[in-house]
Amino acid sequence: MYEKHLMICGATGCLSSGSNAVEEALVEELEKHGIKDKYRLVMGGCPGFCEVGPIIVVYPDEVFYCRLKPKDMSELVEKHLVGGEIVERLLYKGPDVDAPARFYDTIPFYAKQKFNVLRNSGIVDPESIDEYIMRGGYRAFTRALNLDPAAVCEEVKQAGLRGRGGAGFSTGLKWEFTNKAPGDKKYVVCNADEGDPGAFMDRSILEGDPHSILEGMLICGHAVGASEGYIYCRAEYPLAIKRLRIAIEQAEEYGLLGENILGFGYNFKLHIKEGAGAFVCGEETALLASIEGKRGMPRPRPPFPAQSGLFGKPTTINNVETLANVPLILKEGGAAEFVKIGTEGSKGTKVFALAGKIRNTGLCEVPMGITIREIIYDVGGGIKGGRDFKAVQAGGPSGGCIPAEQIDLPIDYDSLNEAGAIMGSGGLVVMDERTCMVDLARYFLSFTQKESCGKCTPCREGTKRMLEILNRISEGQGTPRDLDTLDSLAASIKDSSLCGLGQTCPNPVLSTIRYFKNEYEEHINEHYCRAGVCKELFNYWIDQEKCTGCTACVRACPVDAIEGEKKEPHEIIQELCTRCGSCIEKCPQDCILITRVGSEADVSN
Amino acid sequence: MKKFIDHCCEKCTHSKENPCKDFVRCCLEGPICHESKACAEQRKEMVDRVALNEKFTFC
Numbered sequence: 001m002y003e004k005h006l007m008i009c010g011a012t013g014c015l016s017s018g019s020n021a022v023e024e025a026l027v028e029e030l031e032k033h034g035i036k037d038k039y040r041l042v043m044g045g046c047p048g049f050c051e052v053g054p055i056i057v058v059y060p061d062e063v064f065y066c067r068l069k070p071k072d073m074s075e076l077v078e079k080h081l082v083g084g085e086i087v088e089r090l091l092y093k094g095p096d097v098d099a100p101a102r103f104y105d106t107i108p109f110y111a112k113q114k115f116n117v118l119r120n121s122g123i124v125d126p127e128s129i130d131e132y133i134m135r136g137g138y139r140a141f142t143r144a145l146n147l148d149p150a151a152v153c154e155e156v157k158q159a160g161l162r163g164r165g166g167a168g169f170s171t172g173l174k175w176e177f178t179n180k181a182p183g184d185k186k187y188v189v190c191n192a193d194e195g196d197p198g199a200f201m202d203r204s205i206l207e208g209d210p211h212s213i214l215e216g217m218l219i220c221g222h223a224v225g226a227s228e229g230y231i232y233c234r235a236e237y238p239l240a241i242k243r244l245r246i247a248i249e250q251a252e253e254y255g256l257l258g259e260n261i262l263g264f265g266y267n268f269k270l271h272i273k274e275g276a277g278a279f280v281c282g283e284e285t286a287l288l289a290s291i292e293g294k295r296g297m298p299r300p301r302p303p304f305p306a307q308s309g310l311f312g313k314p315t316t317i318n319n320v321e322t323l324a325n326v327p328l329i330l331k332e333g334g335a336a337e338f339v340k341i342g343t344e345g346s347k348g349t350k351v352f353a354l355a356g357k358i359r360n361t362g363l364c365e366v367p368m369g370i371t372i373r374e375i376i377y378d379v380g381g382g383i384k385g386g387r388d389f390k391a392v393q394a395g396g397p398s399g400g401c402i403p404a405e406q407i408d409l410p411i412d413y414d415s416l417n418e419a420g421a422i423m424g425s426g427g428l429v430v431m432d433e434r435t436c437m438v439d440l441a442r443y444f445l446s447f448t449q450k451e452s453c454g455k456c457t458p459c460r461e462g463t464k465r466m467l468e469i470l471n472r473i474s475e476g477q478g479t480p481r482d483l484d485t486l487d488s489l490a491a492s493i494k495d496s497s498l499c500g501l502g503q504t505c506p507n508p509v510l511s512t513i514r515y516f517k518n519e520y521e522e523h524i525n526e527h528y529c530r531a532g533v534c535k536e537l538f539n540y541w542i543d544q545e546k547c548t549g550c551t552a553c554v555r556a557c558p559v560d561a562i563e564g565e566k567k568e569p570h571e572i573i574q575e576l577c578t579r580c581g582s583c584i585e586k587c588p589q590d591c592i593l594i595t596r597v598g599s600e601a602d603v604s605n
Numbered sequence: 606m607k608k609f610i611d612h613c614c615e616k617c618t619h620s621k622e623n624p625c626k627d628f629v630r631c632c633l634e635g636p637i638c639h640e641s642k643a644c645a646e647q648r649k650e651m652v653d654r655v656a657l658n659e660k661f662t663f664c
Contacts, residue, residue, distance in 0.1 A: 005657050040655065059657035123657065130609050130632075134652055134662050138629045145626075254610050255621035255628070263624035 010043025025070035045121030045208015121208030165319030196396025199427035216323030298499035342368035395424025398504035400511030459502030
């Protein structure tokens with residue numbers, strides 16, 4: 001028996017901040033002390049708090065160590081593992097806690113979270129089917145096999161599970177369509193083609209708990225009458241793919257995949273298809289074309305995949321997070337538990353990826369109905385650098401931005417739709433007052449424009465024209481008519497595009513015009529970008545009265561555009577300044593102003 | 606018994622080719638098809654090796 005378990009975050013976020021090196025150093029230290037066999041080391045799934053990675057959680061002591069470096073491992077081993085004393089300096093510290101926080105229950109980031117989908121992440125070894133079974137895994141599947149397929153569909157429908165990939169369609173209803181579709185061959189497809197910038201919910205679920213996806217697919221297969229399934233996962237997720245492969249091999253070895261599963265006469269075969277990273281392949285008909293070996297392009301619907309999907313057969317396509325919810329609903333008493341969480345129209349929890357100007361970047365799972373304020377300030381710890389919250393982009397490039405005035409908006413499918421955004425897959429990009437909303441719209445539209453497959457004219461040409469206008473506006477060449485043109489182009493693209501990518505790609509533009517029209521007008525009429533982002537439309541100016549001549553800006557400037565003697569006010573040589581923003585980031589006195597071109601006046605507020 | 610798919614004793618007949626409908630429940634609550642304290646103990650040992658705390662398993 002092991003004395004302790006050391007759960008090291010082995011998900012991509014922590015791996016990129018060095019958890020592999022931390023693990024190596026830990027192993028070395030344990031070997032040096034001759035105690036390696038006493039401890040169980042697991043490179044597990046993501047505990048969500050990427051901002052403070054790499055993370056090690058020690059059980060049964062329940063100690064959460066974070067921001068670890070390889071050099072910390074000798075102290076951790078000597079003091080904690082050998083000496084039994086907690087290393088306080090490696091615990092979580094931050095402005096939101098009075099004293100170093102020891103475990104999940106005292107870290108504010110976790111206080112409002114509810115782990116359903118992420119129930120096993122960081123708790124089990126994702127490469128062990130036995131541990132998944134110990135946590136109750138495959139029981140829901142066994143129970144489902146004892147039920148009639150139509151009853152399984154009904155249970156999912158009654159639980160109110162809605163698709164977590166974007167549109168929020170009823171999952172049970174979707175299953176029922178495929179179940180009722182005629183045909184002896186049917187498919188289940190898991191859409192793991194997560195492509196929104198800043199989103200990594202599905203990747204973390206796949207990396208941390210791959211068996212939950214297999215179980216969800218097996219239940220779905222039984223419910224709709226499918227004997228074969230595909231997981232369509234982008235090739236940029238090598239760890240997720242590796243763990244899925246291991247999970248499939250294990251499930252086959254245990255007789256949970258293959259022929260006559262558990263003696264119920266149910267057959268199910270599972271394949272992984274690696275996608276090449278095209279954003280449009282997240283659209284279901286393009287995804288199906290890609291699996292079939294064709295170019296990833298959408299096709300008109302109807303027929304919907306439930307009638308004619310993969311290889312022309314009835315197919316159910318569900319997103320990763322949707323499938324991870326399924327075992328929770330189908331377990332004994334699961335549906336009754338599931339409906340207790342969330343709102344009337346949006347049941348359960350939602351996993352969000354917090355990115356942008358927020359203090360606690362990472363992954364969080366919260367009950368539906370939580371407000372934006374709670375996510376940003378209670379979970380996310382507020383805005384970086386103490387700046388003001390300006391807006392949040394929900395739903396990625398297909399979503400919309402929600403302004404600070406709506407900070408108390410509850411996050412559920414219907415409220416977000418009313419606000420002009422969508423739930424999307426769960427990316428939340430947070431913005432502060434230094435974010436230019438025209439530039440934001442331009443960024444998302446340039447993304448969707450590049451990712452447009454080109455099949456239909458409204459999306460291919462319309463996004464290009466919209467992008468040209470936005471480029472013009474951010475260069476100070478916009479005209480008052482441009483806003484009307486953007487509006488009418490957006491309406492045409494939404495109405496006439498072939499697939500969801502085109503139908504939703506104007507959303508960031510429309511929502512920023514709706515809530516931040518004044519910024520567009522300032523760009524157009526006053527040639528001024530108040531956020532200091534659009535380089536043609538502002539100057540930096542040093543406030544001569546406030547500047548102490550500390551030279552921090554001089555040292556930061558990469559083009560030597562700041563001059564002045566030490567302890568004397570400095571000045572920016574406007575002809576040389578490239579407006580890169582290095583000086584404003586470094587100035588300790590906040591004396592660098594964003595001004596209109598040719599003006600010394602501070603108009604940034 | 607190192608894995609749940611391993612046989613606890615010669616009375617256990619579960620395999621991929623000879624599947625059992627109670628296999629998943631049997632992993633934690635078994636053996637189901639025969640009575641044996643020793644076989645139950647083997648399962649408990651497997652769980653105890655990796656259980657992080659008393660809340661780890663769900664039956």
